[in-house]
Amino acid sequence: QVQPESRKQRPSFDRTPPAKPSRMPTRKESVKPDVNFPVPESWPAPWSALAGRINPRVQIFWTYAQMGQDLSGQADAERRKLFQSLIGYMGLPKGAISFWPCTSWNGSEIENKSDIFWKGVESYGVKFVASFGDKARSIIAPDAPSSSASVHINGVQILMLHDPDF
Numbered sequence: 001q002v003q004p005e006s007r008k009q010r011p012s013f014d015r016t017p018p019a020k021p022s023r024m025p026t027r028k029e030s031v032k033p034d035v036n037f038p039v040p041e042s043w044p045a046p047w048s049a050l051a052g053r054i055n056p057r058v059q060i061f062w063t064y065a066q067m068g069q070d071l072s073g074q075a076d077a078e079r080r081k082l083f084q085s086l087i088g089y090m091g092l093p094k095g096a097i098s099f100w101p102c103t104s105w106n107g108s109e110i111e112n113k114s115d116i117f118w119k120g121v122e123s124y125g126v127k128f129v130a131s132f133g134d135k136a137r138s139i140i141a142p143d144a145p146s147s148s149a150s151v152h153i154n155g156v157q158i159l160m161l162h163d164p165d166f
Contacts, residue, residue: 038123046071046101047116055095060128061121064164065135068103068110079164098124102131102139112139118154127156133163 040051046068062083070076087097102117103110117140121129131137134146137160144151144158151158 043120044104044116046104047120050099050101051120054098054124057093057095058098058124058126059092059096060130061098061100061124061126062130062132063100063102063117063136063140064132065103065110065139066165067099067101068113069105071101072105072107074105076165082164098126100124100126102136114139114142121156122154129156129158130161131158132161133165135163 037054037056038051040048042048043051049071066076066079070079083099090097100117100120102112102114104113104116105111120126129140131140137144137146137148137158141151141153141158144153144160148160150160
């Protein structure tokens, strides 16, 4: 015998079990990693000016041959705009990218400083480097073939990219 529609038992909302706790992890306040960066003043210019601004969450250093000159107060405005747009386009968290020069400017010419560059990579624990241009590649990775898109040196992946002044 089929019961009329009105006589069928309807679910009782008072018998609904309590809601289960969310399976989503609760958002914890971000904690800065325990990193002991070198004192900014321990670096020569222009690295000392950058060292104090490096975020403990830095993931990648960007470098290019003209950076030493740009940091001396003779920055190229078009290059600055290019890098700002690239950083915005990548959408990485603030502090993930830091500039770290492989050169310095002595007032009349660019000087190669691969030793200071690599000391910074090691000191800050960076595992990725974006090297812009063939000249920067020849400074930080002189044995890397110019046709390489990427090389690994001492556990660091170096991405070979176009010169910012192409």
